[in-house]
Amino acid sequence: AAGVIQSPRHLIKEKRETATLKCYPIPRHDTVYWYQQGPGQDPQFLISFYEKMQSDKGSIPDRFSAQQFSDYHSELNMSSLELGDSALYFCASSFPSGGSTDTQYFGPGTRLTVL
Amino acid sequence: AQTVTQSQPEMSVQEAETVTLSCTYDTSESDYYLFWYKQPPSRQMILVIRQEAYKQQNATENRFSVNFQKAAKSFSLKISDSQLGDAAMYFCAYRSASNAGNMLTFGGGTRLMVKP
Numbered sequence: 001a002a003g004v005i006q007s008p009r010h011l012i013k014e015k016r017e018t019a020t021l022k023c024y025p026i027p028r029h030d031t032v033y034w035y036q037q038g039p040g041q042d043p044q045f046l047i048s049f050y051e052k053m054q055s056d057k058g059s060i061p062d063r064f065s066a067q068q069f070s071d072y073h074s075e076l077n078m079s080s081l082e083l084g085d086s087a088l089y090f091c092a093s094s095f096p097s098g099g100s101t102d103t104q105y106f107g108p109g110t111r112l113t114v115l
Numbered sequence: 116a117q118t119v120t121q122s123q124p125e126m127s128v129q130e131a132e133t134v135t136l137s138c139t140y141d142t143s144e145s146d147y148y149l150f151w152y153k154q155p156p157s158r159q160m161i162l163v164i165r166q167e168a169y170k171q172q173n174a175t176e177n178r179f180s181v182n183f184q185k186a187a188k189s190f191s192l193k194i195s196d197s198q199l200g201d202a203a204m205y206f207c208a209y210r211s212a213s214n215a216g217n218m219l220t221f222g223g224g225t226r227l228m229v230k231p
Contacts, residue, residue, distance in 0.1 A: 033218060042206055043160070045218035056218055088158055092219075102148070104210075104219060106160035 002026055004107030006091050012113045013081050021076040021110045025093030031055070032074040033104060034066060035090040043090055049074055078112075086114045117142045117209050121222035128197045129230050135182075136192045136225045138207030146212040149183065149190045150219070155203040163205070166190065168212070194227075202229040 005024040013019050025032050031050045035043035045058035049068035060066075063081075068074045078085060088111050092104040119140045128134035140149070151163040166174045166183050173181050178198075182191045194201055207222040 031217070035219075037158075042221035042223050043219070045220070048218060058218060090160060092160075094217075103150070103162060103165055105162065106152075108157075108159050111158075 004091055004093050004105055006089075006107035006110050008110060009108065010111045010113075012115065014115055015081060015083065017081050017114075019078045019081060019112060021078070021089055021091075021112070023074045023076070023091030023093075023107060025072050025074070025091075026105055029093035029095045029105075030072055031094045032068055032072070033092040033094070034060075034074070034076050035092065037088040037090060037109075039087070046076070081114045083114050086112060088112075117144075117147075117211070117220050119207055119209050119220050119222035121205075121207055121225050123225045124223070125226045125228065127228045127230060128194070130197055130199060132197055133193060133195045134197055134227065136194075136205050136207075136227065138190045138192070138222055140188050140190065140207075140209050140222075142188070142209065142211075144211055144213065148210045148212060149181075150208040150210065151179070151181070151190075151192045152206045152208060152221075153201075153203045154206060154224075155200075160206075164192065197229050199229050199231060202227055 007022045033048040034046040037043040046060040048056045052068045066076045088109045090109045091107045094104045147168045149166045153161045164176045178195045180193045204224045206224045208219040
């Protein structure tokens with residue numbers, strides 16, 4: 001079965017640089033979620049999109065922005081990178097019809113290292 | 116805001132034995148979903164099992180089952196016949212069933228070690 005695709009899988013950036021993370025949801029899934037997992041921590045919700053509109057916002061820094069495109073893929077843009085942004089960034093997707101299909105499936109994550 | 120607590124940072128089990136991981140949560144909502152996710156060393160987040168709060172019957176997926184106690188706000192995961200491949204970090208997660216707040220709130224995780 002098709003899974004959530006994230007690219008790149010690994011990314012190394014310098015402080016103050018910009019990074020763009022991409023997420024391709026499972027086909028027919030129209031909701032995308034972004035989570036950040038720091039070392040030794042649980043995933044923290046950043047932001048989500050449903051039908052190309054932002055649906056929820058969590059602890060996402062103002063330096064970060066995201067959007068969902070017409071093909072339902074999503075991009076997380078991170079500017080003025082800081083050392084503390086080094087983390088594993090997960091994208092998850094779901095089909096929000098309720099019931100057993102309303103489950104989030106995670107991609108493999110993008111490991112961002114800021115030097 | 117909802118909170119999820121996993122009080123066991125680490126657990127150990129002998130291969131083929133049974134182990135139970137604990138999870139408690141705090142919410143004022145009556146309708147919600149609970150999940151257990153597994154994160155092996157690859158760091159991939161893998162769904163293990165899900166439970167709807169309105170269902171009294173405990174969910175089961177092969178060797179994995181839950182003990183859902185809604186009044187006590189407890190949601191433990193039982194792994195039977197533990198295998199070496201079960202070694203991983205396990206996260207309990209809560210999701211509201213309302214239209215807003217569809218994000219997952221995770222507990223701090225329990226690292227499960229399986230001894231051969």
